[in-house]
Amino acid sequence: MMRKFLAALPIFALLLLAGPAARAQELLAEVRVSTENVTISDPTIVTSMQNDIRTFLNNRAWTTQTYRPEERIRLKIFIGITAIPQNGTYSTTMRLISTRPVYGTGYETNVVSIVDRNFNFNYSQQNPLDFSPNSFVSNLSSLLGYYAYLVIGIDRDTFARLGGTPYYELARNVVNYSANQTQTNEADEGWRGSGSRERHFILDNLTDPQLEAFRTGLYGYYRQGMDIFIEKPEEARASVMAALTGVQKAALTRPGTLFARAFFDAKSDEIANIFRTSQDQSQKQQLVTMLTEVDPTNSAKYQTVLK
Template sequence: MLRKFLAVLPILVLLLAGPAARAQELLAEVTVSAENVTISDPTLITQMQKDIREFLNNRAWTTQPYADNERIRLRMFIGITTIPQNGTYNCIMRLVSTRPVYGTGYETNVVSINDKGFNFNYSPQMSLRFSPNSFDSNLASLLGYYAYLVIGMDHDTFSKLGGTPYYELARNIVNYSANQTNTNEPDEGWRGTGSRERHVLLDNLTDPQFEPLRTGLYNYYRQGMDVFIEKPEEARTSIMTALTGIQKVAITRTGAFIFRAFFDAKAEEISNIFRTSQDQAQKQQLVAMLTEVDPGNSAKYQLVLK
């Protein structure tokens, strides 16, 4: 894939480059569900779904060229929970991004995120305008934030700390959105007032104490998954190195949102990777380590020993 060989570009270039010279990075599937609310015009939901999908897929988010087969796949589910007033939607959002494994047809999850405060104003007539340096609407800011988060984490899997410029762009969005006063869309999720807000998630990814997680992404994917088909034992060793580094940080920063996002995406795959290993000591070490830092998925890890 081309992007794994590209150097990190300066943020200034990302901000100033024109969209016409760039290719689209994302290939998103978007589902909007209104099963928990009453909608008088069901075509509104169809249009909302289309507008969100096109916003994510048709916009050039970076200056890097992406071939069609290099676009980052993601699935986004938006469930409308309440409609406080006409045109205002309170939602939950689930996002899963994936990445292909070199030399195979397998798509591996990179991150799984739940946002329980995905709230915005929308009408079919609105134009979704976006800049990482200003606030136009909460929906545009939400989508832009998650776009850069997904792109950043994808780049971290191809080069060590390769996602940094995109996390900085996401930081711009957080700051402008948290401080905006020109709309009637206040959103506490931008302000970092709880344990799972967007501000906190980005803090996790940019905190130097969490660097072993980000370098672990490179070891897990580029030096692990991408060579697994040819060198399975070397790949498992690299993945163990990645998970050991992640464990050390997770113990000191118990409950950090980013670890939940990582293990929700990876627990089943990790179990499958090590179930076929012939190294019993390695398997026992893995299960003990992950049961400690991710007890919610302990049943999946126990399958490694069977």
Template structure:
């Protein structure tokens, strides 16, 4: 009996001191003011800390992430207007990164700007979040982007691996668009916009645009992750992924996710192929990308030099 008691006590002690599973995100949030004045600078710092704390300390999924597996992201919030006390309008830029296997290189996965980032904030009210019901527009915004980043990251590791997290993001879109709890009216949750949260999630979950998501797996897992060991094979995988992206973008021009992808990857794509000895492949790549992404044509032209 004494031995059994000691065994149970030892087990409880081990469980008590076992480190908790790491959270999914490792976020850095920066809040700045643009053409507005906030008399109390501590308010901005607390706002920034509260946003960062919610992103980093909450368990967003049921998965276990080791500390080195946490998804790094940077969120830049620039307050542009304060319509009333405690109400803020801002722009937000989000960048998330992913390590490349066997290297110290981290690549941008998401680069997205939200120009309609508006919310209420009071330092006296703790920032909280619910998967299934509206708490505040700020918590909805942070939760939506948390699931978007996690979903896209999972798509890079497994074909369509992000689906469960897009479903959770959809819950946020639906309850935030229809909320009557507060006076926060945010058109970014509704179909009426063009380059907003509703449409980027719509792009990611539209079956007709599924090639975008499968291309993420081809680009990262089958391409970038083997580039150090098998550069030619990696370039072939990346080329295949980009061809799928190009075909879908041509069929559905103006697709928001395609724009976000090439904004994040144009320079990297050029670097991948610039050192290739396959001139035919390089010419094919440049011709294809200038058609689908003319904004970055100058970067792609450097591949041929």
């Protein structure tokens, strides 16, 4: 499956076109809100919150590109409410996992796994979620809009080299106006990089020219690797190896980068499976040595490649 890509547009044009007037509907999100750590007297609030977030993400057009139903970007969002400081105000953590189909198969591959530990917002069943691509409406809509653009940008990078650039610019726009808003009681230090480091710095990782190998690695891993694996497994493995080498170099250039963590959290099992059946022992050893250095958390998984 190959998405049709937009011609390059100036950022102001994308801002004008990315609103609800278009009908692209790029996302197909599942949303789950957990209340395990709090007591909520009215459970309908949780049901409404889930439905409103899902509808907001899935029914809004975030780009001008036409997506067929089977091309929509699947993502799962898990929101765990950790505290309710006051009525209508929610402190939560959020985990997002986006997936992508592999060409010529029924396989869905995880693309990225992101955690936001300070996903905090106001919510009322009586106030519908609304969003503007160039002004602050509410912290919840800004958070969801930011992650929508981020997910779309990452997905585009897997189909075209650096294809996600316009959507990272839109995500950056959300960061800027959310950081500078003073009209509401929803000040969020995460937009300034001092609260939710995950939210602020993962975008920096993706837009830093010195870390461009993260993004070119996405294209090499998916379009030049996974998408041809069924027909040309050895060529696909070589492309995946080259992509991972680039990711490793970028991660070592800037140790502790959040995108590297999000990438390997989503990909470690799959990477091991890709190379486990390889007949090239030197390639397998090179892979294990490289990934044990850059992703020691999952080193046990990579060691299974050699067995």
